[in-house]
Amino acid sequence: MSQERRERPDGADGASDPPHQQTRWYAGGQYEPLLSEKRSETVAVESSLPDDLTRDELTLPAPAEPEVARHYTRLSQMNFGIESGSIPLGSCTMKYNPKFTEDVAAHPGNRVHPLRADADKQGILHLLYDLQETLATIGGMDAVTLQPPAGAAGEFTGIQVAKAYHDANGDDRNEVIVPESAHGTNFASAAMAGYDVVELPSNEAGRVEVDALEAAVSDDTALLMLTNPNTLGLFERSIEEIAEIVHDAGGLLYYDGANLNSLLGKARPGDMGFDIMHFNLHKTFATPHGGGGPGQGPIGVGADLAPFLPTPQVRETDDGYETYAPEHSIGRVHEFMGNWLVLVKAYAYILRHGDEGLENVSETAVLNANYLASQIEYEVPYGPFHHEFVASANADAGDVAKSMLDYGVHPPTTKWPEIVDEALMTEPTETESKARLDDLAAAFNAVAEMDADDLTETPRTTTARRIDQASAARNPRLSWHALE
Amino acid sequence: MPYATHSDAERSAMLDAVGVSDPDALFDIPESVRFDGDYGIDAHSERETRAAVEGILDESPDLTEFLGGGHYDHYVPSVVDHLSLRSEFLTSYTQYQPEITQGFLQALFEFQSLVVELTGLGVANCSMYDRATALGEAALLADRVRQSSGEIVLVPDDLPDRVRSVLDNYTDGPGIGVDTYPTSEGTVDVDALADRVDDEVSLIYAATPNARGVLEPNLDAVGDLADDHDALFCVGSDAVALSVLEPPESYGADIVVGDAGVLGLPTTYGMGLGLFACREDFLRQVPGRLVGISEDDADNRAYTLTLQTREQHIRRERATSNICTNQAWLALRAAIHAAWLGPDGLTGLAEECVTGIREACERIDALDGFTAPVYDGHHFREALIDTDESAAAVVERCREAGLALRTVDDGGEERLAVCVTDTNRENVDALIDALAPEREVSAV
Numbered sequence: 036m037s038q039e040r041r042e043r044p045d046g047a048d049g050a051s052d053p054p055h056q057q058t059r060w061y062a063g064g065q066y067e068p069l070l071s072e073k074r075s076e077t078v079a080v081e082s083s084l085p086d087d088l089t090r091d092e093l094t095l096p097a098p099a100e101p102e103v104a105r106h107y108t109r110l111s112q113m114n115f116g117i118e119s120g121s122i123p124l125g126s127c128t129m130k131y132n133p134k135f136t137e138d139v140a141a142h143p144g145n146r147v148h149p150l151r152a153d154a155d156k157q158g159i160l161h162l163l164y165d166l167q168e169t170l171a172t173i174g175g176m177d178a179v180t181l182q183p184p185a186g187a188a189g190e191f192t193g194i195q196v197a198k199a200y201h202d203a204n205g206d207d208r209n210e211v212i213v214p215e216s217a218h219g220t221n222f223a224s225a226a227m228a229g230y231d232v233v234e235l236p237s238n239e240a241g242r243v244e245v246d247a248l249e250a251a252v253s254d255d256t257a258l259l260m261l262t263n264p265n266t267l268g269l270f271e272r273s274i275e276e277i278a279e280i281v282h283d284a285g286g287l288l289y290y291d292g293a294n295l296n297s298l299l300g301k302a303r304p305g306d307m308g309f310d311i312m313h314f315n316l317h318k319t320f321a322t323p324h325g326g327g328g329p330g331q332g333p334i335g336v337g338a339d340l341a342p343f344l345p346t347p348q349v350r351e352t353d354d355g356y357e358t359y360a361p362e363h364s365i366g367r368v369h370e371f372m373g374n375w376l377v378l379v380k381a382y383a384y385i386l387r388h389g390d391e392g393l394e395n396v397s398e399t400a401v402l403n404a405n406y407l408a409s410q411i412e413y414e415v416p417y418g419p420f421h422h423e424f425v426a427s428a429n430a431d432a433g434d435v436a437k438s439m440l441d442y443g444v445h446p447p448t449t450k451w452p453e454i455v456d457e458a459l460m461t462e463p464t465e466t467e468s469k470a471r472l473d474d475l476a477a478a479f480n481a482v483a484e485m486d487a488d489d490l491t492e493t494p495r496t497t498t499a500r501r502i503d504q505a506s507a508a509r510n511p512r513l514s515w516h517a518l519e
Numbered sequence: 520m521p522y523a524t525h526s527d528a529e530r531s532a533m534l535d536a537v538g539v540s541d542p543d544a545l546f547d548i549p550e551s552v553r554f555d556g557d558y559g560i561d562a563h564s565e566r567e568t569r570a571a572v573e574g575i576l577d578e579s580p581d582l583t584e585f586l587g588g589g590h591y592d593h594y595v596p597s598v599v600d601h602l603s604l605r606s607e608f609l610t611s612y613t614q615y616q617p618e619i620t621q622g623f624l625q626a627l628f629e630f631q632s633l634v635v636e637l638t639g640l641g642v643a644n645c646s647m648y649d650r651a652t653a654l655g656e657a658a659l660l661a662d663r664v665r666q667s668s669g670e671i672v673l674v675p676d677d678l679p680d681r682v683r684s685v686l687d688n689y690t691d692g693p694g695i696g697v698d699t700y701p702t703s704e705g706t707v708d709v710d711a712l713a714d715r716v717d718d719e720v721s722l723i724y725a726a727t728p729n730a731r732g733v734l735e736p737n738l739d740a741v742g743d744l745a746d747d748h749d750a751l752f753c754v755g756s757d758a759v760a761l762s763v764l765e766p767p768e769s770y771g772a773d774i775v776v777g778d779a780g781v782l783g784l785p786t787t788y789g790m791g792l793g794l795f796a797c798r799e800d801f802l803r804q805v806p807g808r809l810v811g812i813s814e815d816d817a818d819n820r821a822y823t824l825t826l827q828t829r830e831q832h833i834r835r836e837r838a839t840s841n842i843c844t845n846q847a848w849l850a851l852r853a854a855i856h857a858a859w860l861g862p863d864g865l866t867g868l869a870e871e872c873v874t875g876i877r878e879a880c881e882r883i884d885a886l887d888g889f890t891a892p893v894y895d896g897h898h899f900r901e902a903l904i905d906t907d908e909s910a911a912a913v914v915e916r917c918r919e920a921g922l923a924l925r926t927v928d929d930g931g932e933e934r935l936a937v938c939v940t941d942t943n944r945e946n947v948d949a950l951i952d953a954l955a956p957e958r959e960v961s962a963v
Contacts, residue, residue, distance in 0.1 A: 066819060067622075070629055070858055078862040082763045082870055083877075084897050088734055090765050095636060096629075097861035100598055107602040107626070107855055114622035116610035129612055131522060135565045137604065144576025148586040149789030150925050151579075155918070158579035159788055162572070172558050184648040184791075185844040187831070195688055223831035223841035227659075229692030232836040270547040297546075300554065307552045317844065323606075325848025326623040327613035327808065328646070329790065346684075366684035370589060370651040371789025374846075383572045387521055389562025395520035398542040405545055406533040419547045440618055448615075451832075468524035469533060497618040500816035504617075507813035507825040511802060513642055514632035517812070 066498075067109045070096035071515040113498045114326075115445060121471050122445040123407075125423045125460025126218065126266055128296050128318035129445075130400075133387065136322070136380040145379060149371040153357050160356035163372070164349045166382045167333070173385075173393075174292075174312050175305025176335030180344040184373035186293060189313030189332025190224035190260070192345060192368045196336060197258050197287050197311060198228060199343040199365050206285065208257035214243055216267060216452040218293060221260045230257060237454055241267040241417040243277055252284040262291035263307065264298075266452050266460070268404065268420030278308025287311060287340075292332075295319045296464070297401050297422035300394025310337045320381035331377035347372075397422070399465035403472060407463050410476035412483045416455060423462035425455045426479075432457040434490035435482050441496045442478035521565075582923040583946045584786070587732070587901040587938025589650065589679060589778070592786040593759065593868060594942055595852075596859050599783050603852045613808075613847070617823040618815070624822035627847065628810045630779075630854040634796050637761035638775040639768030641799030644807040646779070646846035649791025650755065651682040653776035654724065655689025656795060656806040656840060660774065661722035661751040662695050663804050663839070671696045672722045673715065673750075675707060676930075677730040695721070705733045705894025705903075709740045716748050726755035726777075727764065731929070732876065732901035732938075733894055734764070742771025757781045758794060758853065760899050762862070763869040773798050782860075783852030792849040803829060806840030808847075868941060872900045875939040879947050880904075883937070886955040893934060901938035903929055910935045913954060920953035922946070 076097035082089045098106065115122075122129035147156050167179040183189040194211065201208050211225035214235045225232050233251050238244035242265065252259075259281045263271045271277065281288050290304040290312035296319045298304075304312045316322055317330035324330070336344065345367055347358035372378070388396065400422040408415050413426035426447075428435045435457075436446035448460040459479075463472055482490070494501065512518065525533070539545060563571060584592070603609065607622065614620035614627075627645045634643035647653035658672045672690060674683065676699040683697070690697055700723075701711040707725055716723065723745045727735040735741075738754065745752035751773040756764065758779040767775045780792035797805060803826065811825035831838040857865060876898045883891035883904055892902035906913050910926040910933045917924050927936045939947060 067625065069625070069632075071632065076862050078866065080763050080866050082866070083873055084734070084763065088736065088765060088897060089763050090769075093636070093762055093862045093866060095633065095862040095865065096858055097863070098858055100596075100859060103598055103855065103858045104602065106858070107608075108605070110622035110626055111602070111605040111607040112622065113620075113625070114607040114611050115616075115619040116607045116612075118606040118610050122612055124612060124615070127612060132610060133522060133565075135569060137609075139569055139572050141600075142573045142576050143581075144573060144579055145788065146786050147579050147788050148584045148592070148786050148923065149590055150586045150588050151582070151584070151923050152918075152925075155582060155923055156579045156788075158576040161575050161578055165575070169558070169560065175554070184652070184846075185842070187841040187843045188648065188652075191688075191841060195691065198691075218843075219831040219833070219835045219838070220841050220843050222835035223838040226836035226838075227689075227692050227841050229694065264547075272547065272549055274552060275549075298554075300558075301543075301546050302548050302552055303554050306554060323609045323848075324612050324844070325609055326611045326620075326627075326851065327847035328845040329849060330844035366688055367651070367681055368685060368688055369789075370649050370679075370681045370685060370791065373648070374790050375788035376790060379572065379576075383568055385560060386563050386571060387565065387568045389560045390557045392520045392562050393558070393560070395523065398545075399520065399523065399525070401545045402530070402533055402537070402542045405537040409536050419545065421545070421547070436616065437618065440616065445612075445616060445619065465520075466522050466524060469529040471524075472533075494618050498621045499618045499819065499821040502617050502815045502821045502823050503813050504823050504825065507811040507823050508828070511809075511825060512812040513809055513825075514628070514635040516632065516635055 067106065067113065069515050070098055070106055073102065074098050120444050121463065121467055121475055123447050123461045123463045123475060124445065125448040125462045126293050128462060128464055129324065130321055130464035131466035132321045132323045133384065136383045139383045140376045140379050145376065157355050160349050160358065162379065162382055164351055164356050166378055167349060169385055170314055170333055171335055174314065174335040175303030176312060177338040178341035178344060179333050179335045180348065181333045181378055182345045182369050182373050183332040183334060184369050185328065185330040186313055186315040186332040187220040187224055188368055189334045190220055191227055193289055193311040193313055193334045194224055194228040194258060195365045196340055196343045199363060200340050201257055203363060208255050210255040211257055212251050212259045214261065216265055216454055217260060218291060221291060241269050242271050243273065245273055245276060248277060248280055252280055252286060254285065256281065256284050256286035258287050258289050260289040260291060262294045264294050264421040267417050267425050268423040269417055270421060274307045293318065294422065297397050299397040300390065301397055310340060316377050316381040320384045322377045322380045329374035329377055331374045396465050403463045403465060403467055407461065407472050407476060411479040413459065413479065423460060425452065426459040426461060427455050428457040428459050430487055430490055432459055435459065437501055438482040438485060438490050438493040439478050440494035442481065444475055444478050582921055583943055583949065584923045585937050585939065585943060585950060586923055586925055587936060588925065590789055591781050591900060591938065591940055592942045593781055593940055595783060595785050595856060598859055599852050599855045602855050603848065608851060609848065614824055617821065621822055624810050626851045626854055628822050630850040631810060633854060633857050634794050637758060638796040639766030640775060640796040642802055642805060643796040644805055644809055646850045647793025647795050647807060648846060649793045650776060650778045651685035653793035653795045654682060654755065655686050657753045657774045657776050658686060658690050658695055658722055659693065660801060660804050660806065662693050664801055665721040665749065665751065670694065671698055671720045672724065673698055673700050673720055674724045675700060675702050677702050679730055705731045705896055706735050707737060707741060709737050712741065713744055716744050718748050720748055720750040722751045722753055724753045724755060728760060728899035731894055731903050732898045733896040734899055736896065739770040746771060759869050759872060762865040779853050780849060783856040784849055792846045792853055804839055805829065807842045807845055871941050875944045876900055876902050879937060879939045882951050883954060889954065900940055901936060903927065904935040904937055906935060917953040920949065922950055922953050
């Protein structure tokens with residue numbers, strides 16, 4: 036493998052000069068070999084089990100602990116987290132996560148086996164109960180299950196609950212309506228639950244077109260899935276009318292909680308007419324995203340739907356807390372209670388903030404998004420927007436993203452939602468300072484001035500130069516065995 | 520606000536820039552749906568919050584656990600916490616910009632490689648939520664690739680209800696039927712399965728070790744039955760057991776699901792790390808994320824998420840699954856743990872899972888009134904035990920001695936279940952004392 040040292044971008048005209056030296060991932064083009072390339076061993080498997088049950092040998096890397104430590108330390112240096120710099124990925128809510136929640140998660144009281152008897156896990160049940168009641172209050176819902184292990188799992192759970200509810204009413208409905216700007220998970224979760232997906236176009240203001248909704252709803256409508264504010268950062272002001280249309284048709288209204296970070300203390304999905312919602316605890320309530328998980332996606336429901344929630348639920352009794360199965364429970368969507376440590380961290384986060392702190396989270400998130408939008412030289416269609424906005428790049432949004440990498444920031448979400456040309460979906464979150472927002476704006480604006488040819492030459496300061504993603508798919512090499 | 524970053528002056532400047540005097544004016548919410556109440560949550564200092572949450576957690580008693588049942592505790596070396604908690608890993612996002620996330624991508628690629636080595640199958644993904652959802656995804660995959668034949672998934676009658684319930688939810692949408700086949704003497708009854716399987720079956724599932732802790736002896740025959748009926752064969756196992764067991768690919772497994780959280784994940788109330796591997800033919804039907812090797816513009820090796828056209832953010836309702844957030848950080852931890860163990864350490868740990876429960880059973884069986892294990896065969900980590908008194912009463916007696924055990928309904932019989940690993944092996948003496956406080960025999 037060639038190990039040539041790369042040039043930093045030249046700063047001759049100032050346009051491509053990074054505003055600060057944050058290119059932490061730059062390591063002079065030095066790559067880290069796979070562990071298997073460093074030291075791999077084949078051992079004969081010695082076991083007291085009979086030969087017909089066991090393998091003959093096992094081949095795996097065999098590094099000593101110092102090598103393990105250096106390998107993963109090096110890999111971490113080739114990685115970018117929220118403590119490396121801003122990650123204004125729209126819809127992903129990449130905020131700073133308080134450090135102390137990691138210590139709370141490391142407390143020995145978390146080390147409880149899920150099959151203990153209720154009396155032997157009162158601490159766990161107490162926290163589960165408090166958190167489910169707190170989330171119900173925040174969402175304006177009557178009951179909450181904490182079980183789903185991610186936001187998309189929450190969507191699936193919510194749809195299964197809705198289906199069980201319709202079934203119990205002898206109501207056979209086969210369609211879920213989803214706006215075209217919705218998260219891909221909405222479509223996939225509805226399909227996974229066996230529903231036909233009906234896509235709803237947006238109107239010229241980027242919102243749900245009420246006439247189109249009226250045309251789309253029918254006796255077949257099981258559910259309308261919405262997020263509010265929507266993925267363009269726009270509040271669906273006609274939400275009460277939307278809810279009425281769906282409810283009049285006998286359907287239910289589902290709230291995708293991905294954008295809840297802009298509503299804390301300001302509005303509650305239950306008050307808007309939503310019957311089911313999911314919370315992305317790893318977004319709104321700040322759990323580190325861990326490179327793509329674990330998350331946790333509790334759902335809240337109105338009283339009519341509570342009997343259909345997954346089992347177990349937790350309730351308070353005179354003697355403490357106990358688990359029980361709701362009367363018409365859909366069963367389980369995870370073997371146990373999803374990702375417990377995410378629940379603990381979210382609970383600690385909520386307790387730390389309190390009412391005023393949570394409202395301030397949303398106020399600052401919305402202020403930061405609006406401030407950043409006001410500082411960039413791109414068209415930002417629609418508005419007014421909440422905690423995220425979608426700018427339109429005057430070039431290929433993917434190229435713009437790669438060019439922003441040279442400025443020490445993670446770029447926005449690109450090319451989505453598709454209703455904006457070359458979309459740059461941007462969500463700075465509340466934990467970015469004014470100075471960082473100004474840096475972000477400077478990165479946006481410097482890239483806006485680059486010409487198209489320069490854009491395609493980027494990134495130039497990252498661990499890897501631009502990666503050929505098409506060839507990875509054409510010629511899949513998915514394990515170190517593929518290198519042999 | 521605890522994590523506020525703006526000074527008053529900065530805040531004013533920002534409000535001026537957007538043209539409002541109060542951030543509340545930026546909220547475009549109709550009055551009628553404004554929330555004018557409060558949640559009633561008091562704010563706490565960091566110290567108070569820690570004390571409050573830890574105080575709640577401490578309400579659970581400190582018990583020595585022998586519980587098992589699909590969730591197993593192994594010692595996690597310190598290096599796993601120290602490295603995985605590095606903020607560049609912990610606070611990063613999904614690797615949508617591979618040029619700045621090569622480190623995590625490489626770690627996930629190494630995790631996939633580990634699972635490929637353990638299963639013998641060609642493809643492993645980056646993680647599933649847990650073993651139950653991984654089985655659900657296996658059923659959906661089988662349904663997609665076996666559309667021409669039937670739509671029945673066969674599972675053993677000892678599949679825990681918790682897992683079955685998840686499978687029922689996953690198979691509900693496409694209308695896949697789930698049916699059980701019998702076990703006898705604690706393992707798959709191959710003859711009864713042969714009678715049950717027909718061309719309507721799309722997937723046959725069997726676990727090793729199974730729900731009774733027994734290593735299944737005849738999985739090659741199950742694989743043959745699946746083959747004969749054009750069904751897929753899905754094996755359930757875990758990352759530690761697979762290090763010594765015959766690789767499932769060698770006896771015809773098309774899919775392996777199970778638990779990889781036995782590496783890197785302490786007992787945290789049932790958090791999981793689902794593993795999922797399958798034959799290369801099904802590559803484009805795999806659920807979840809895949810990391811592949813590519814090259815960058817400088818012709819250097821580089822890693823990237825690949826085959827994303829299977830995924831929900833591209834394919835929407837035609838995606839192979841709805842997974843977005845998965846268990847990436849836990850896969851990183853499992854990879855670090857496996858690297859630290861190396862092949863000798865990993866197979867050594869597996870051997871402890873065999874000898875630990877074997878020795879515990881020998882000692883329990885020597886007690887008057889106890890039969891351990893109930894079933895012949897080779898056990899891994901856990902076993903069922905018969906007593907001549909009520910199993911619940913034995914559990915209660917152990918509870919008073921600070922030990923957590925459980926009972927299981929084993930085909931109508933209430934039995935004790937005991938799980939022994941490296942983390943509770945030293946407590947087996949206490950278990951023996953508690954099981955038979957006045958009946959310990961000397962000859963073991």
